Amino acid sequence: MIVTYRKQALAAAYAGDSILNSLSDTLMMWLGFLVASRLPWWLTIILALSLEVVAAAVIHDNLTVNVLNFLISWPALKHWQAGYRP
Secondary structure (H helix, E strand, O other): OHHHHHHHOOOOOOOOOOHHHHHHHHHHHHHHHHHHHHOOHHHHHHHHHHHHHHHHHHHOOOHHHHHHHHHOOOHHHHHHHHOOOO
C-alpha cells in the first residue's frame, strides 16, 4: 500500500521521516485528540475543515488532496499541487 502511495505522491523520492518529525507528528495527533474531546462535535468538524482549507491554500497539500490523488489520478490536481497555473 505504501509503495502504491509513493508512486503517485509528489515526494516520490522521499525516503522517510526523521525521529524528531515522527515524534512531533505523534505529539500533534495527541494534542488534536485532546482538543477534539473538549470541543463540541460541530466545532471540531468546523475546525478540521478549516485546517484542510488553510493547508490546501498555503501549501497545496492536505489529507483530502492526498486521498484524491491516491484514488483518482487527476492530472489537473497534480499540476495544481506542484504549483502550476492552469
